[in-house]
Amino acid sequence: MLDYIKPTRETAPALTSMVLHPLNYAVFSFASLFFFIFFAENRFGGPSLVGQIVYTILWSVLYFSILVFFIHRLSNFFVRRNVPLLFVVVLSFLTASIFEATIGHYFITPDQSDAPRFFWHIFAMMSVSIPGIVVNLLYHEKNARKALSDEADKVPYWMPVKRAVVEQAEEPLMLELPEAVRGPVLSIHAASQYVQVTTTNGTSELRMSLSKAIEGLPNTQGLRVHRSHWLQEQQIKSLVYKDGNPRVIDSFGETYPVSRKQVSSIKNLLNLTG
DSSP, X not given: OOTTSOOHHHHHHHHHHHHTOHHHHHHHHHHHHHHHHHTOOSTTOOSSHHHHHHHHHHHHHHHHHHHHHHHHXXXXXXXXXXOOHHHHHHHHHHHHHHHHHXXXXXXXXXXXXXXXXXXXXXXXXXXXXXXXXXXXXXXXXXXXXXXHOSSGGGSOSSSOOOHHHHHHHTSHHHHHSOTTXXXXXXEEEEETTEEEEEETTXXXXXXXXXXXXXXXXXXXXXXXXXXXXXXXXXXXXXXXXXXXXXXXXXXXXXXXXXXXXXXXXXXXXXXXOO
């Protein structure tokens, strides 16, 4: 599950605007009119060519209405599961085509309906939709990626994102850090309403509690040596006492207080006795 993909309510406006963009109308309308005028019989029962065109326009409105209903719902479900948006959009168009064909063949012109015509209708709708799908995904790629996630490069747009990216995204703390700072976490220190997170790539301040920050590191081995300090295990180099109070020294030579209940854990980590 890609938890960094935004919720449906946030992605819906952008995905809907993709469907209703004038570019999509132009591509779809040209392909639809070309197909219905030159290749299909009078399938809407229009009295003339003008009637056919009017019916085609009305039919397109129905088609786009169904498409808008499904696209952001399907997108949020599948993209969160690392299914590319390309597949999701094609599936949305296919779903809209099936609904549109069902309404037309079995409720509007049932006397002209049979299985071959039903499936031919779906095939025709997808044939005229595919060019628009590709053009729109190319045209809207930058904005669509931003709409789906704050980390645009991690959106499964044309292909699934790499597993390493998915695994990193499952660590919530990584999503909060600036991209340039992300990396193995060395230490986290609490200061009022903020925590200072130090990684192998730098340091950044985040507005959250130390407990929440630690929860975001399920795969990192470390110790909360004090209520205000967490250190990666390999950063803990020695245990000392100052005025009778335990302290740890990290690999940078910094000294931190230690909760007495953690003294035994630190001794075990450092293979100390006594």
